[in-house]
Structure formats: C-alpha cells, structure tokens
Amino acid sequence: MSKINTVLGPVAPAELGAVAIHEHIGYGMPGSELDTTWWKSPEERYTETIPKLRAFHDYGGGTFVDATGICNGRDVDYYQSLSEKTGVHIVAATGFVGGDTALPHFARASVDYITEVFVHEITEEIGHTGAKAGVIKVGVSRGGRMTELDKKIYRAGARAGATTGVSILTHLAIDPEPALAIFAEEGMPLDKVLFGHADDGVNAPLTPDTRILGAGARLGFDTFGYETELPDPPFWARPRQERLDHFLRLSEEGWFDRLLVSADANCSPLGWPGVKGHTVNYIFEQLLPDLKSAGVDDDSLHRLLVDNPAAFLTIAN
Structure with missing residues (x-):
C-alpha cells in the first residue's frame, strides 16, 4: 500500500491534503539551546506554534513537512503532541541541513554509519518515539560549494533513499553537479529528489534550474514570503514579483508538475529571532492570491499543493 510516514503513523497519499513541503517547527543551529538569550520554555514554544498550525489547518492545510533534521532542533515527541492538538499531519526528517x-x-562517522542511522529512522523509529522519518534532508554548507562532508552525507542520503523509497529534500540547489553524480552512482531516482531554495534572493542567480529539472529532479520554490518589501528583510530576501515571475516562467516552460512550493517559515525559531510576520500561512494568505491573479486556475493550484507533493512524498518501495 502506498504511504507516507508521519509522526503519528503512516497515512495514504489521499489523506495528505494541501502540503507545505519545506517548513520548520523550530529550527536553530547546534548549540543554540545553550544560549540563554534565546532559550524558550515549552510553554512559550507552544504559544508561538499552535496558533500557526491551527490557522494552517483552517486554511485547508493538511500536511506540514518539517525539514529540520538531526542537530538543528528536531523534537519528534513535541511534533506528535502538536499533530494531535491541531489535526495537521507532520512529517519529520532524518538527515542534516548541511x-x-x-x-x-x-x-x-563513515558513510555506512550515517546510512544506517538514516535507514533506522525511516524503517524503525526516531529515538524511542515510535515515529518514522518520512523524508531525508541533505544540504550544501555555507559557502556555496559542496564540501567533502556534504558529499558524504549526500551519499548516505542517496543510499538510504534508494533502499527505503523515501524522498530527499536538499538545502540549496546551487552546485548541483556533485549531487547529481552521487545520486546516479547510488541509484537514487531523481523524481524523488527535491532541490530546495531555488528561489531565494541569494541562490536563485546561482541555481541552474532547467539543468536540474531536465535531469529529472524536482525544484523547490520554498522561500515564498521572504521579500525585500518586508520592514526588516533577511539577507536571502527577494522582490515578491521577481520570485513570482521566476516561478511562472518555469511553469510556462512546461515544468509545473516538477515544482513544489513552501514558505520555509519557522514556527518558533531557536537561537535567532526569526522574521517577524512570516509564517507557513503565507502560502494561503499571499501566494495563492498572487497565483490566481496571474491566471493560475484552481485545478492547477490543486496539482501544485496536493498532487505534486503527494507524488514526491509517497514511499516508492
């Protein structure tokens, strides 16, 4: 039976509903939990997070993919509680942001060891939570080029993905050639790989988007809402219309079914203040109206938010 692993157990693809494919319940760099300036009690994190997930559910959101991974604040017990309280499916990731x-x-550690960690979290459980990872996260380290450690993690991710049928999300789509080579060597199907952050203001000019799509992979437009028009925009912001035009250009070129969208928002940031006013619900509050105004019809929006992510997330084996 086709399924997707969520923190409360497997669900059928038809149960996912609208999917936010690249989000964070609470992301921080390793060690941020030791910085008392940004430390938050569980009650504070709930207070920040529950209203956002409930609004997501009320807007019609069904599934929230947490792309945090190991070492950056992943807390599966917490995710299970949030999912129970809000009715939102939450998909947890194994892997690393970079x-x-x-x-x-x-x-x-060796490639073999990291692969075993990933496979265990996908097929057995994460820690003692009973929950299985539903996606693998790999990433390019800061600096814009894949390091040897990045390549080791990509190879472990590819082996785990090819073995288990679980898909891979990448952090950044720059410098994709080493990744494409690793995926080919390890037999990782490219339609189960989503190259992320192809749309942000820093990396979009460096991302060979049609090369990635032409190779058979998927592309993530997953930083919607990080705009230069914000009062205090982050360094990766991009003009709202420029990002939208980029998405529409690729759609018109015939790549629509390989594009996935998200906001890459942080419900309760760990170790940094986050971006004020930016939440996962930008998808419903701004992106969908913008796409409708640009002439994208309801059937196409359903493909974008429901069909495309379901095809990507469904475990292949």
Missing part, C-alpha cells in the same frame, strides 16, 4: 550543522559525532 555538513556544517552535523555535530562531530556524525561529521567524523
């Missing part, structure tokens, strides 16, 4: 977020224990 090699530069892997703590020394993992950074020094």
